[in-house]
Structure formats: structure tokens, C-alpha cells
Amino acid sequence: TSLSMVRTMADAYKVQAMAGQRLTAWCALHAATLGAAQALDLADEIGSLEAGRVADVCVWDWAADPVSRRRIGAARGLHERAFAWMTLADDRNLVATFVAGTARFRRAPAAPTLPSA
Numbered sequence: 001t002s003l004s005m006v007r008t009m010a011d012a013y014k015v016q017a018m019a020g021q022r023l024t025a026w027c028a029l030h031a032a033t034l035g036a037a038q039a040l041d042l043a044d045e046i047g048s049l050e051a052g053r054v055a056d057v058c059v060w061d062w063a064a065d066p067v068s069r070r071r072i073g074a075a076r077g078l079h080e081r082a083f084a085w086m087t088l089a090d091d092r093n094l095v096a097t098f099v100a101g102t103a104r105f106r107r108a109p110a111a112p113t114l115p116s117a
Helices: 003-020 025-032 034-039 064-072 078-086
Strands: 058-059 094-099 103-105
Touching: 003 025, 003 078, 025 094, 058 078, 064 078
Parallel strands: none
Antiparallel strands: 058 094, 094 103
16 A cells, blocks of 8 residues: 555555456545545545635646656546546656645646657
């Protein structure tokens, strides 16, 4: 396992796939956020972005590297983009982290590159 929730979601997808089950990006994201809060009986305090809730937030660049950029570019909708992020994202994709509303980490997003001919 990993301390990275994105890596944990990707691993959950792989485990489900080996068992012949399908884990959608939306189900994985729910399990990592509101589902986890519900399991801890803390859904009235954490787990979703709502007024009055406590939240730590990460900002992601879904296309920070060439592989992600190509996969995101080929995605046919938001779910495919979320799935690509879930399975491909790593520390290069993380742009900023906010803890209790305070920026704790910031990185400039990757500069766009022109496709090679």
C-alpha cells in the first residue's frame, strides 16, 4: 500500500480487475473521500467539499507528463479522464496541496509542449 490516495485507488482497481470485478473511477474516488468518511462515522465533518466541512485539498495537473498528456488527450469524456488520472498520476502531477485552507505545497504546472511532427 501507499500513503498516496491516488496510488491506493489505482491498486484497488488492479485488485478488483484480478478478481474479475470492475471498479470505476467514480467508485474509487467515492471510496477515498466520502465513503472513507462514512466508514469512520465522520461524514458530517469530512469527505466532501461542502460549507462547514474540514478538507485538505490537492490540485492536480492531469497532463503533467507525456504519457498522461497523451492518454488525457485521447479520453472521451470526464470518466475516462478521471480513470487516466487515477491510474497514471504520481508526484509529477501534483501542483498544490492545501491543509485546512493553507497552502503547504505549490509547484508550477508543467509547461505545455508542442506535439512532435
